[in-house]
Amino acid sequence: VPRLWGMPRKMVLGLAVLIVYGWLFEKIGYFLSTCLFMLCWQLFVEREKTLKALVITVLSAAVLYTLFQYLLGFQLPQGTWFQ
Numbered sequence: 001v002p003r004l005w006g007m008p009r010k011m012v013l014g015l016a017v018l019i020v021y022g023w024l025f026e027k028i029g030y031f032l033s034t035c036l037f038m039l040c041w042q043l044f045v046e047r048e049k050t051l052k053a054l055v056i057t058v059l060s061a062a063v064l065y066t067l068f069q070y071l072l073g074f075q076l077p078q079g080t081w082f083q
Contacts, residue, residue: 013045029079030068034061 021037028036035057042053068074 010045014041017041017045026077027080030076031061031065032079034064 017037017040020040021033024033024036027033038057038060039053042048042056043050048056065076069076
């Protein structure tokens with residue numbers, strides 16, 4: 001694994017993606033921020049192919065949304081930018 005500033009590159013990219021996800025979560029809502037997080041993670045950190053990353057992203061975000069919103073009854077943020 002190539003090193004960047006003494007830390008593995010993958011770790012730095014993963015931390016950056018997580019920080020941006022946390023910042024965007026309440027601003028643009030659960031579904032869009034989760035899709036962006038998962039897509040960026042798969043493309044930049046894990047280096048998956050684009051089509052595979054898109055399919056996994058949409059399916060995973062939809063399943064997690066259904067799980068939390070309907071089965072567990074949690075109210076997920078809709079986002080303040082879209083109100």
